[in-house]
Amino acid sequence: MSTSQEQTPLRLESSILEALQQLIDVVAQLRSPNGGCPWDLAQTPQTLIPYVIEEAYEVVDAIQSGDKDAIAEELGDLLLQVVLQAQIATEVGEFTLKEVAQGITQKLIRRHPHVFGDVEVQGVEDVRQNWEQIKAAEKGETVAQTQLLSRKLDRYARTLPPLTAGMKISQKAAAAGFEWENIEGVWAKFHEELAEFQQALEQEDKAHQQAELGDILFTLINLARWYDLDPAEALQGTNRRLIQRLGKMEAIADRPLSEYSIEELDQFWQQAKAQLAKEL
Numbered sequence: 313m314s315t316s317q318e319q320t321p322l323r324l325e326s327s328i329l330e331a332l333q334q335l336i337d338v339v340a341q342l343r344s345p346n347g348g349c350p351w352d353l354a355q356t357p358q359t360l361i362p363y364v365i366e367e368a369y370e371v372v373d374a375i376q377s378g379d380k381d382a383i384a385e386e387l388g389d390l391l392l393q394v395v396l397q398a399q400i401a402t403e404v405g406e407f408t409l410k411e412v413a414q415g416i417t418q419k420l421i422r423r424h425p426h427v428f429g430d431v432e433v434q435g436v437e438d439v440r441q442n443w444e445q446i447k448a449a450e451k452g453e454t455v456a457q458t459q460l461l462s463r464k465l466d467r468y469a470r471t472l473p474p475l476t477a478g479m480k481i482s483q484k485a486a487a488a489g490f491e492w493e494n495i496e497g498v499w500a501k502f503h504e505e506l507a508e509f510q511q512a513l514e515q516e517d518k519a520h521q522q523a524e525l526g527d528i529l530f531t532l533i534n535l536a537r538w539y540d541l542d543p544a545e546a547l548q549g550t551n552r553r554l555i556q557r558l559g560k561m562e563a564i565a566d567r568p569l570s571e572y573s574i575e576e577l578d579q580f581w582q583q584a585k586a587q588l589a590k591e592l
Contacts, residue, residue: 336409339395343403357397364393422446461488475544478533486537495538502531553588560584 342352367390374382398409423446425431426439433439448455457463461484468480485491492498505528512524536543561569561580569577 335391335395336399339392339399343396343399352396355396355400357400360393360396364390364397367393422450461485473544475533475547478530479537479543482530482534482537492534492538498531498535498538502528502535505531556588557581557584560587 339352341347342349345353367386371383371386371390374386394412395409398407398412402408421428423443424439425442425446426433431442433442444455444458448458451458464484465481468477468484471477472480492501505524509521509524509528512521516524533543536546558569561577561584564580564583565572569580572580
């Protein structure tokens with residue numbers, strides 16, 4: 313192997329570290345009281361939460377599209393959120409990006425003793441069991457404690473998007489025995505919740521209305537589970553179809569849609585729907 317070939321991995325490592333350092337420096341400058349960006353300076357960890365969620369979803373969308381350039385771009389946007397959160401934490405003395413990187417590195421090493429230690433595994437199931445045992449030990453708990461149904465469901469409710477969490481909670485609760493005997497029971501529950509929601513809209517305060525809306529949505533999620541449907545994917549499809557139809561309507565119209573009557577908009581809607589049907 314030539315000297316140039318031997319140095320290639322080192323040059324690659326150096327270029328990666330240089331690129332990361334440049335990003336860190338740029339973010340630090342954006343947050344600098346001396347010549348920084350007013351918008352970036354106004355941000356807090358809490359105000360950035362919507363952007364963290366949005367960027368994560370955009371990464372998923374890019375991966376699903378298979379567009380490598382889009383994936384790289386969206387991963388960069390998500391990485392920015394990590395660096396920005398760490399920069400804000402550094403400014404108030406909470407933690408640094410170094411600690412973030414060291415923490416996840418140490419966790420990966422600790423939870424993969426079959427790779428970085430002398431533990432032997434026979435397959436994925438052994439890896440999963442080891443992971444759960446190590447994770448429980450880190451929290452000073454037993455595996456049984458971490459596997460309590462209420463603990464699992466609480467974690468889903470706190471960390472997953474509501475529709476996804478609702479499906480996971482529904483699945484786990486059903487597996488534990490909280491299940492209807494047949495689909496007719498689920499439909500009966502849906503009609504019961506629908507009636508309660510309608511009554512709340514007529515008679516109750518906003519908090520009660522919100523609670524009843526949540527109940528009917530959760531029942532719909534259960535119906536989706538019984539019919540082996542994905543509610544998040546279904547809603548995403550509806551959103552996309554609506555946007556496509558609005559795009560067709562705007563192509564048909566010769567002025568902003570807001571300037572048309574509801575009757576005219578309905579005509580455009582039907583034309584757009586027919587055009588999209590032909591394109592399928």
